[in-house]
Amino acid sequence: MSDLTEQLQAQVQHALQARTPLVIQGGGSKSFYGNACEGSVLSVREHRGIVEYEPEELVITARAGTSLMEIETTLARHGQMLLFEPPHFGETATLGGAIACGFSGPRRPFAGSARDFVLGCKILTGKGEVIEFGGRVIKNVAGYDVPRLMAGALGTLGVILEVSLKVLPSPEAEVTLAMPAHINEAIDIMNARAGQPLPLSAAVYDGEAVVMRLSGAVQGVSAARKKIAGDELKQGPAFWQQIKEQRHFFFDDDIPLWRLSLAPATLHLGLPGSWLFDWGGALRWLKTDATPHDVRDAVAAEGGHATLFKYKEYWEQREPYCVFHPLPPALMAIHQKLKTAFDPEKILNRHRLYEDKF
Amino acid sequence: MNDQNKKQLLINKLQGWLADSAILSSEEELRPYECDGLSAYRELPLLVVLPETIEQVQAIIRLCASLEIPVVARGAGTGLSGGALPLSNGVLLSLAKFNRILDIDQLNRTARVQPGVRNLAISEAAAPYGLYYAPDPSSQIACSIGGNVAENSGGVHCLKYGLTVHNVQQLKVVTIGGDVLTIGGSGFDSAGYDLLALMCGSEGMLVVIVEITVKLLPKPEYAQLVMAAFDDVAKAGQAVGGIIAAGIVPAGLEMMDNPAIRASEAFVNAGYPTSAAAILLCELDGARAEVQQQIQKVQELLRHSGATSLRVSSNDAERELLWKGRKAAFPAVGRLAPDYYCMDGTIPRHQLPYVLQRISELSGEFRLQVANVFHAGDGNLHPLILYDANKEGELQKVEQLGGKILELCVEAGGTITGEHGVGVEKINQMCVQFSPLALRQFHAVKQVFDEKQLLNPGKAVPTLHRCAELGAMHVHGGKLPFPELERF
Ligand SMILES: Cc1cc2nc3c(=O)[nH]c(=O)nc-3n(C[C@H](O)[C@H](O)[C@H](O)COP(=O)(O)OP(=O)(O)OC[C@H]3O[C@@H](n4cnc5c(N)ncnc54)[C@H](O)[C@@H]3O)c2cc1C
Numbered sequence: 088m089s090d091l092t093e094q095l096q097a098q099v100q101h102a103l104q105a106r107t108p109l110v111i112q113g114g115g116s117k118s119f120y121g122n123a124c125e126g127s128v129l130s131v132r133e134h135r136g137i138v139e140y141e142p143e144e145l146v147i148t149a150r151a152g153t154s155l156m157e158i159e160t161t162l163a164r165h166g167q168m169l170l171f172e173p174p175h176f177g178e179t180a181t182l183g184g185a186i187a188c189g190f191s192g193p194r195r196p197f198a199g200s201a202r203d204f205v206l207g208c209k210i211l212t213g214k215g216e217v218i219e220f221g222g223r224v225i226k227n228v229a230g231y232d233v234p235r236l237m238a239g240a241l242g243t244l245g246v247i248l249e250v251s252l253k254v255l256p257s258p259e260a261e262v263t264l265a266m267p268a269h270i271n272e273a274i275d276i277m278n279a280r281a282g283q284p285l286p287l288s289a290a291v292y293d294g295e296a297v298v299m300r301l302s303g304a305v306q307g308v309s310a311a312r313k314k315i316a317g318d319e320l321k322q323g324p325a326f327w328q329q330i331k332e333q334r335h336f337f338f339d340d341d342i343p344l345w346r347l348s349l350a351p352a353t354l355h356l357g358l359p360g361s362w363l364f365d366w367g368g369a370l371r372w373l374k375t376d377a378t379p380h381d382v383r384d385a386v387a388a389e390g391g392h393a394t395l396f397k398y399k400e401y402w403e404q405r406e407p408y409c410v411f412h413p414l415p416p417a418l419m420a421i422h423q424k425l426k427t428a429f430d431p432e433k434i435l436n437r438h439r440l441y442e443d444k445f
Numbered sequence: 446m447n448d449q450n451k452k453q454l455l456i457n458k459l460q461g462w463l464a465d466s467a468i469l470s471s472e473e474e475l476r477p478y479e480c481d482g483l484s485a486y487r488e489l490p491l492l493v494v495l496p497e498t499i500e501q502v503q504a505i506i507r508l509c510a511s512l513e514i515p516v517v518a519r520g521a522g523t524g525l526s527g528g529a530l531p532l533s534n535g536v537l538l539s540l541a542k543f544n545r546i547l548d549i550d551q552l553n554r555t556a557r558v559q560p561g562v563r564n565l566a567i568s569e570a571a572a573p574y575g576l577y578y579a580p581d582p583s584s585q586i587a588c589s590i591g592g593n594v595a596e597n598s599g600g601v602h603c604l605k606y607g608l609t610v611h612n613v614q615q616l617k618v619v620t621i622g623g624d625v626l627t628i629g630g631s632g633f634d635s636a637g638y639d640l641l642a643l644m645c646g647s648e649g650m651l652v653v654i655v656e657i658t659v660k661l662l663p664k665p666e667y668a669q670l671v672m673a674a675f676d677d678v679a680k681a682g683q684a685v686g687g688i689i690a691a692g693i694v695p696a697g698l699e700m701m702d703n704p705a706i707r708a709s710e711a712f713v714n715a716g717y718p719t720s721a722a723a724i725l726l727c728e729l730d731g732a733r734a735e736v737q738q739q740i741q742k743v744q745e746l747l748r749h750s751g752a753t754s755l756r757v758s759s760n761d762a763e764r765e766l767l768w769k770g771r772k773a774a775f776p777a778v779g780r781l782a783p784d785y786y787c788m789d790g791t792i793p794r795h796q797l798p799y800v801l802q803r804i805s806e807l808s809g810e811f812r813l814q815v816a817n818v819f820h821a822g823d824g825n826l827h828p829l830i831l832y833d834a835n836k837e838g839e840l841q842k843v844e845q846l847g848g849k850i851l852e853l854c855v856e857a858g859g860t861i862t863g864e865h866g867v868g869v870e871k872i873n874q875m876c877v878q879f880s881p882l883a884l885r886q887f888h889a890v891k892q893v894f895d896e897k898q899l900l901n902p903g904k905a906v907p908t909l910h911r912c913a914e915l916g917a918m919h920v921h922g923g924k925l926p927f928p929e930l931e932r933f
Contacts (some may be wrong), residue, residue: 166692
């Protein structure tokens with residue numbers, strides 16, 4: 088439990104004067120993600136501690152360096168959880184990193200994403216200013232929604248110092264059902280189910296079966312259980328943990344791993360490689376040697392976007408800064424101006440999101 | 446060029462692309478647009494334009510930008526913070542003609558609609574597919590989805606199903622430069638910054654929204670409502686905490702105090718207990734067996750918290766009747782006095798007894814009656830101040846009381862607006878809630894989209910100068926913080 092705001096601020100102010108870039112680091116568990124960025128390390132890890140948690144208010148506020156594990160354990164003691172099920176990708180995962188990356192686990196299509204649960208934050212901008220936005224209450228529309236803008240911005244708009252999140256009760260019961268299916272039917276099955284009033288909380292196709300999770304009150308889950316075909320998977324919790332943390336055998340290779348974000352019912356794309364569908368089809372993992380150009384063309388034709396998530400060295404050597412889907416020029420211009428508004432000297436995580444101006 | 450010349454020039458140019466009926470310029474034509482739902486503030490715009498295509502919107506905005514004429518977007522004008530209040534030197538851009546539902550995608554569970562479509566119309570169009578649009582402001586029969594996005598509106602079902610920001614997937618917007626941008630993706634996220642979140646609740650200050658893709662949800666199989674009466678407001682407040690602590694997330698959890706109960710009952714005859722100090726309305730939805738189980742549990746909890754009577758809806762008609770009283774609370778309270786003023790603070794729920802006590806003291810001090818309606822599940826309080834605008838000086842008194850209530854919400858750890866937006870109404874209290882640095886950063890965000898301050902200028906974010914004049918800025922050690930800041 089320690090508040091390092093002043094030290095961190097001094098470090099940023101120093102970097103600002105010297106115009107030297109900083110690489111923001113929490114637990115380092117997600118340092119694989121994004122474009123390579125250079126600079127000296129600004130460690131937020133020791134800026135830690137839960138600042139406020141009143142279970143009945145459904146809000147938790149904690150410093151960015153607080154470990155995700157600590158947060159989840161604390162919530163669990165009160166029967167609550169982070170409904171967006173943030174992937175940790177390592178034991179050192181921190182709250183700040185989870186929000187900066189904006190990752191959400193399998194519950195996302197049914198419960199919401201990391202940004203959906205962000206209520207407020209304290210940030211340290213690239214101007215060296217410590218500013219609080221949003222609040223610690225569930226509903227708040229005063230001022231532009233800067234807190235949610237921080238989610239997924241990869242620290243390029245500010246060092247996240249503190250975050251307030253909405254939390255919710257954990258479901259009373261959960262059941263996981265698996266039904267063998269061909270890849271061409273999987274999308275249909277998942278989306279047809281998602282259109283029905285069922286307490287779904289996850290839907291994945293792992294290459295062999297459609298696996299769905301039902302969550303809620305005991306009666307609700309057992310009533311829904313009867314309406315869906317499929318065998319109960321006893322190791323359900325372990326399965327979802329593997330999917331969320333990418334420890335499922337699908338993720339074992341070191342072939343470039345792509346994250347495709349698409350409308351959930353988009354027909355199976357004809358790209359070569361192997362697939363795992365999460366988020367009921369809205370998130371598709373693809374292991375492929377196809378070129379970034381080919382992957383992005385196919386995805387963009389469906390209005391989606393593609394991120395080169397892992398095992399990206401091969402492409403990075405050939406096409407630097409190719410991790411994120413390129414933006415149309417008008418949107419890129421807005422991104423650059425926003426970056427300038429928060430970090431005029433571009434000292435925070437330079438290049439991590441996009442090249443040059445970032 | 447003075448405003449009258451600009452007006453004539455505008456009309457001449459606009460006639461090139463718009464039908465005469467889509468350009469309103471005489472006083473009688475402008476009058477209906479002089480205010481939104483906050484009728485205490487009125488202003489006639491230079492002109493009202495009613496485009497019906499995106500190209501027309503682009504052309505209008507480009508023209509206004511080239512003449513440096515401000516543009517205020519307007520949906521249905523039900524806003525309660527003066528967000529759509531016209532500017533006397535500006536054009537009011539009505540999106541009323543953008544009223545088409547473009548596509549319902551059953552499998553992807555989305556609806557693509559124009560901004561002028563009424564909130565309820567989306568659920569009506571989705572109903573044949575067993576789907577609906579979840580956020581349900583009480584104004585849903587009238588308010589537009591564009592206005593909902595611009596205000597990030599909530600409704601009585603937001604605790605479980607989220608606010609507008611949680612239910613919007615993609616936007617098409619027109620920038621002040623006249624460009625059309627697509628924000629958000631066909632999936633659940635998009636590359637780069639989360640501009641979609643930034644657009645929600647931006648009160649027409651950053652862009653004009655011309656198309657919206659919203660998320661649709663399967664209609665729950667079954668819903669049931671419990672109404673509980675209490676002889677003490679604090680007990681009702683504690684009951685809310687008790688339900689949530691028990692791990693139950695109701696679809697809706699609303700509270701009304703005695704003046705609100707009596708007004709609503711007289712208006713809709715829902716069968717509310719008019720002698721109760723407060724009632725709670727708690728709706729549960731899901732599978733029938735699940736709802737029935739939870740209704741039992743909730744009843745026990747309510748009894749345990751000291752409810753003096755309980756009523757459980759026995760069918761949908763009864764459930765809807767019980768909601769009707771709540772949803773009609775504003776107009777109902779409006780019948781008690783010639784005018785009412787609706788506040789919109791959010792507080793941490795455990796502060797409810799304290800805040801209600803303070804409000805009742807303030808109400809006494811100002812000699813103005815206050816009725817309270819409360820989205821209890823998410824802590825969003827709507828004190829309704831009753832008054833008579835024709836009485837000399839009464840509106841000023843109301844505004845003072847309102848300001849005090851908002852400051853009370855901030856003091857209690859909450860915020861000055863949970864869902865109605867800042868608009869012109871709460872602009873002074875922004876100085877209390879936010880530090881000068883935060884306000885300056887908001888201005889910087891505005892600059893990113895609208896350098897010349899032409900989109901709904903002067904709303905939502907006060908200038909630092911204004912805050913300094915109000916003396917409302919937090920002053921440490923007798924020094925104004927950051928004296929070097931430019932004063933917008
Ligand atoms: C009786 C009553 C009950 C209400 N209940 C609720 C409630 O339960 N929950 C709640 O949240 N609100 C409620 N409201 C407030 C109001 O209905 C909402 O704020 C609503 O979203 C406003 O929609 P509108 O179409 O009327 O917008 P308007 O009032 O026309 O405009 C609101 C703001 O949005 C901007 N805007 C509108 N359209 C666009 C666009 N296309 N592009 C960019 N900017 C735009 C305007 O400039 C303005 O700043 C209630 C109002 C009334 C009168």
